[in-house]
Amino acid sequence: MxxxxxxxxxxxxxxxxxxxxxxxxxxxxxxxxxxxxxxxxxxxxxxxxxxxxxxxxxxxxxxxxxxxxxxxxxxxxxxxxxxxxxxxxxxxxxxxxxxxxxxxxxSDFLSGHTNFNISAEQEIIDRETTKETETFLLQSLDSLSNREKEAIYLRYYQNLDHKEIGRIMGLRYQSVRNLIHKALRSLREKM
Amino acid sequence: MNNSIDHYRITDFLEDSGFVAWVNGNDPETSATWESWMKSGPPNLDQAEQAIGLLRAMRQEGEREVPFSKEDEFAKILHRIMHRELISKDYGSTSLRKWLRVAAVIILLLVSGTGYLLIRSGFSPGRTLTSHEITVPKGSRTQITLEDGSTVWLNAESTLKYPSRFARSVRQVELTGEAYFTVTKSPDRPFVVLTSDVRIKVLGTSFNVKAYPNEDIIETTLESGLVNIEKIRAEKGESGKIILKPRQKLVLYKSTLNAEITEVKDKAGTAPVAAEGREPQEVRKPSLYSNYETELATSWKDGKLIFRGESLDLLTARLEKSYNVNIRIADPELNQKTYTGTFENETIEQALEALCLASDIKFTIEKNDITIYK
The missing domain is CATH 1.10.1740.10 (RNA polymerase sigma factor, region 2, helix turn helix motif)
Structure with missing residues (x-):
């Protein structure tokens, strides 16, 4: 470390x-x-x-x-x-x-959704430390809903906390937690 | 540490804010705890490692550097702001003082031949005689983007004259005072800076010019590329032409027309203010910008005041310019000491306090008048 x-x-x-x-x-x-x-x-x-x-x-x-x-x-x-x-x-x-x-x-953009795309595979494949699980997990991100993707992106790609993510996406703190929890759960199920 | 962590899977680690903060280095306090947990050989070490790898990969992706020049984008923003502020009512309604602080520039657009002031946005097509004149008052500095994309940082008490469109064969501007130029390459159209005594000609490069009317010297410091300098009043039999290479500085004495070329000293890092003859004292925390490599001569454009072995009167003259104050040195013997250090976006009070800490001087401030004494 x-x-x-x-x-x-x-x-x-x-x-x-x-x-x-x-x-x-x-x-x-x-x-x-x-x-x-x-x-x-x-x-x-x-x-x-x-x-x-x-x-x-x-x-x-x-x-x-x-x-x-x-x-x-x-x-x-x-x-x-x-x-x-x-x-x-x-x-x-x-x-x-x-x-x-x-x-x-x-079509659902205006209701607060974003047409969000996460694709980190290329960068991941380039890295030596790549492990199959990582690649797989990141690829699985694409299967999430736009809102889930955006929350995951803000939390992990941008290292923002739940409160900030709530402000950005116009959601309550607990909703952000739930959104991320749900997203991670569905990623886990794919593993 | 809680036993339940031994049952964590990747996604549990990702949901643990403490873990995420540790991996991202935001929480030095808990890092020892996590590190010792990792070393304790937990059954799910592989899960933790994968979570770490994943978090790092995502962070790396999220803060990937853009594949184009941020500086160029910034220049475009400034350009758009300048034109917007010129035409907005904001210009007239704000008090002058506030405006000076805010925009740091008075812009006079002189339309030659017509004799009236015209404020306009954008550049008219085709041939035009419009020339602009920007004067930066004491205590300020500003950035200008020229029509060819070249940028100019104009220092306090300086004036730049430039056309709204350059001629086909040459790009010429006139400077009184100090400016830092980043010139867009254009091999067929040299860029010329005209000062009272020298003409500086370049094709595309970054350099600093200091040509204040009340100082005897004209300084040209080159960062990159090549510049051609020509004395306007050359002695008989002398070509008057000088070529400057990167990291060289030319000093021309107006009174004697003597020219000296010196190598620019290395990075003017973060030396704390120190008075000679004493141990340099750390008077303040190292600069926030310490990894920004900035040369002595060009540091002013980033709001820094760097001085190396300067006597107090020279130093205070620079402070007067940067802060728009009057400084009187009550005890002439104070001038015998020299100072080395960096001021960065400090208030004048902070700057003076730093000086006081470095040597045994005191100061009083009354509005814009400052007195320095023993």
Whole structure:
């Protein structure tokens, strides 16, 4: 365990997030850029899964950061910056769908579901430590419902806690727990 | 540790928030507990190991780096924001001071030949004589994206003049003060920075130029690529042309027209503020940005103030510019000490306190006037 990879979350811990956020709200461009650089990868990862399109994800993340900057003075204080940004991006994406900028492919999208795709097999196959079970489990993720996939994604791919996931997906804490429990149970049954 | 953990299967581990936090390194407190449990040879060790592998694989996938330039995307965002702010009412309704703090820039779009101020968004097609002039006040800095995609970080008390569309054969801008350029490659169209005394010509590169009118030196520091520097007032019989290589700095003395080339010192890391002749003291925690490699000359664009062996009066002159304050040194002998260190997005109070900790100085602040004494 000693060679445990440092995740970016650990690096980010060093930043005093409330200070970063307050500086950003005061219009300090360094803070704006820092937030952007720290969270772009994760936001793009999430956005491109929601949209199934990298170019649309890019555009909507631009919109997100422009919205954040122009409204910075009226934005609330935050508890978890990553969770807040994910919530904000999700609402930008939902607005985009609602505005009819794109045909809704998935009929249940507007009821809170996302057209969510998880495919980690390629990366997994590339890794030396791959074990059959892992590959199998990850492939099985595709059989989950969109909501389950999104909850699993936010919990494990993005390391967000149940409370944050609830905020992002607009669900109660217990519903998030249940959703993840149910998803894991159905994965387990496949094993 | 609870015995029931010995019966966990992969998915149980995944549902255990403590376990997930441990694997993701979020919870150093419980890590010893989990590690000793792993070492105790539990019957379901393989399940735990698979859960760890799975969690790591998912995290790795979730934070995979994007396959394109985040910087370029950021430049596009800034570009869109600038044009939006120019045309929004926000510009007129906010108090000037607030605006300065907020956008860090006053933008005057001078439409040559017409004599009135015109605020517009976007660039008009075809030939146009529109030129822009951006002046950054004391205490601020800003980033500008030019029409060809090149970006310019403009430091405090600096002015950049640039056309809304560059000419076909050359991309020319005029600079007073300090700026950091990242120039988009365009082999047929050199990029030229015109300062009071030198003309700096590049094809595509990153470099910093410091040419304040009230200082005798013009400094050009190159990060990558090659630049061609030409003295505007060359001595007779002298070509006046100088080629600068990466990690070199050119200093031109305006009074004598002498030029010196020096190698740029290595990374200006995170040295705490230290006064010479004493043990360097750790006055504050190491910088948050310590892994961001930033050169001395270009650090200002990231909100850092790095100084190496600078005397107090030079240091305070830089503080005055960055923080928009007036600093008076009451005891001239304080200038004999030199200082090395980094300030990063600190308030002026924090910066001065760091200095006080490093050497025996005191200070008073009254509005924007600061006095430093023994």
């Amino acid at each position: 000693s060679e445990q990879r440092k995740t970016s979350d650990q690096r980010k811990k060093k930043v005093n997030e409330p200070f970063l956020w307050e500086s950003f709200k005061k219009g300090q461009s360094w803070a704006f850029k820092r937030i952007y650089m720290d969270y772009y990868d994760a936001l793009f990862n999430y956005g491109s899964r929601m949209l199934h399109s990298e170019s649309e994800a890019k555009d909507l993340i631009q919109d997100l950061f422009i919205r954040l900057w122009t409204r910075r003075r009226s934005l609330p204080g935050i508890r978890n910056l990553k969770g807040y940004l994910f919530t904000a991006l999700r609402s930008v994406i939902i607005d985009y769908f609602r505005a009819g900028s794109r045909q809704v492919v998935d």
